[in-house]
Amino acid sequence: MSLINCPSCQKQISNKSEICPHCENPLKQSEQDLNRIKVLKYRKFRDQMYRFKMLTFTAMAIAIIGLVPMLWTYAKAIDYGFNANLLNHWGIYLIMAGFALYVVVRVMMFNTKRNYKAHK
DSSP: OOEEEOTTTOOEEETTOSBOTTTOOBSSOOHHHHHHHHHHHHHHHHHHHHHHHHHHHHHHHHHHHHHHHHHHHHHHHHHHTOOOOGGGSTHHHHHHHHHHHHHHHHHHHHHHHHHHHHTO
16 A cells, blocks of 8 residues: 555645545546646636736836835935935835845745646
8 A cells, every 4th residue: 555646635645545635536538627626726727827927017106106206205305406315215215125035935936836847
């Protein structure tokens, strides 16, 4: 007796069992059922990657929303001849938040892609 991964839930089960005790999926499946499971897994992966891409666009938008007022302040400072202290500007916090969100989402995308390829 050995342990195998359930094709549906990926949890370890005995190779002698006829159904998975976790998800109650029958292990003796037809080729059509296996193809359907692959398609569903791909769709789930595709939808998850789409959500992550939308979050990266949101992160970039947050950073740009913080950058534009800072550039505007800097341009006004050059025109009027005074020094602009941009480190105290509120836009720097939006830039940092947008960059941090971008990095976190990209790491999550990388992990999702790696997990999908490992369980393909």
